[in-house]
Amino acid sequence: EAQVTQNPRYLITVTGKKLTVTCxxxxxxxxxxxxxxxxxxxxxxxxxxxxxxxxxxxxxxEGYKVSRKEKRNFPLILExxxxxxxxxxxxxxxxxxxxxxxxxFFGEGSRLTVL
Amino acid sequence: xxxxxQDPGPFNVPEGATVAFNCTYSNSASQSFFWYRQDCxxxxxxxxxxxxxxxxxxxxxxxxxxxxxxxxxxIRDSKLSxxxxxxxxxxxxxxxxxxxxxxxxxKLSVIP
Numbered sequence: 001e002a003q004v005t006q007n008p009r010y011l012i013t014v015t016g017k018k019l020t021v022t023c024x025x026x027x028x029x030x031x032x033x034x035x036x037x038x039x040x041x042x043x044x045x046x047x048x049x050x051x052x053x054x055x056x057x058x059x060x061x062e063g064y065k066v067s068r069k070e071k072r073n074f075p076l077i078l079e080x081x082x083x084x085x086x087x088x089x090x091x092x093x094x095x096x097x098x099x100x101x102x103x104x105f106f107g108e109g110s111r112l113t114v115l
Numbered sequence: 116x117x118x119x120x121q122d123p124g125p126f127n128v129p130e131g132a133t134v135a136f137n138c139t140y141s142n143s144a145s146q147s148f149f150w151y152r153q154d155c156x157x158x159x160x161x162x163x164x165x166x167x168x169x170x171x172x173x174x175x176x177x178x179x180x181x182x183x184x185x186x187x188x189x190i191r192d193s194k195l196s197x198x199x200x201x202x203x204x205x206x207x208x209x210x211x212x213x214x215x216x217x218x219x220x221x222k223l224s225v226i227p
Contacts (some may be wrong), residue, residue: 035217042219043159043202058214062133090158102149102206102215 002027006107007092013081014115021076021110023091031094032074033058034066036087043090049074050096081114087113088112118142121203121218129226132193136221137212138186138203148179150188151202161200162188193225 013019025051027033033048036057045058049068061086065077073091078085088111094106121138121196128134140148148165163170165177165186176189186203 031214040219043217045215048165086196102147102164103161104159106160106217108158 002108003104004091004093004105006089006110008110009108010111012113012115015078015082016080019078019081019112021078021089021091021112022074023074023107025074025093025105026072026092027093027095027105029093029105030071032068033092034064034074034076035090035092036060036085037090037109038087045101046076046089078112080104082113083114086112086114116134118207118216119205119218121201121221123219123221125222125224127224127226128193130174130193130195132225133189133191134193134223135190136188136201136203136223138188138218140184140186140203140205140216142205142207143184145184145205145207147206148186149176149206150177151187151204151217153200153202154156155199159217162201190223193223195227197223198223 007022016106030051034046035043035067037043042058046064047066049055052071088109090109091107119140119193151159152162153159163172165179167179169178176193177185200220200222202220205216207214
């Protein structure tokens with residue numbers, strides 16, 4: 001089954017404790033992206049990647065890191081989480097032609113709470 | 116002016132009603148446009164692309180007006196299952212990249 005898988009789906013952590021949210025897709029998509037969704041603010045892009053070893057900042061990259069060492073994986077790293085990073089996070093992927101057509105395939109989301 | 120603006124709603128409509136959502140975008144160079152649907156606590160999913168000539172998919176009709184930088188979505192004969200948040204999405208291509216910008220969404224509740 002074609003899918004984007006995120007883990008963990010739910011996480012409660014404390015300020016400053018490094019964490020990684022994994023994202024994996026099995027569709028051989030070149031494009032991958034991370035979004036956060038907050039009430040009243042909608043979906044905002046954190047980082048994206050056009051292909052292996054190619055990453056770029058989105059609209060709200062502060063406090064986050066990403067890597068793209070393999071085509072299928074695009075982990076999101078919070079080196080020192082803070083309460084303002086409490087949010088619902090979505091990973092998404094698309095073939096490059098798909099990115100041109102706008103069809104993003106989203107994971108089910110990861111709800112992160114930072115105390 | 117925000118990049119992509121939508122009326123947040125909520126729109127509360129009875130079953131069978133026709134409802135229209137509007138969206139405006141600020142970047143005149145935007146290249147492609149879409150409507151996504153997001154159910155409560157779920158991930159967004161592509162509903163339909165929006166073409167300049169207008170396009171229809173069953174009960175759903177999307178329109179684009181490039182001169183006014185305006186996109187619309189019309190839902191006819193609303194069903195209870197149409198209750199969701201509808202996201203307007205604009206693709207602002209940057210050199211060598213793509214930038215999909217999401218509106219904040221319009222919430223629709225279809226009432227029995």
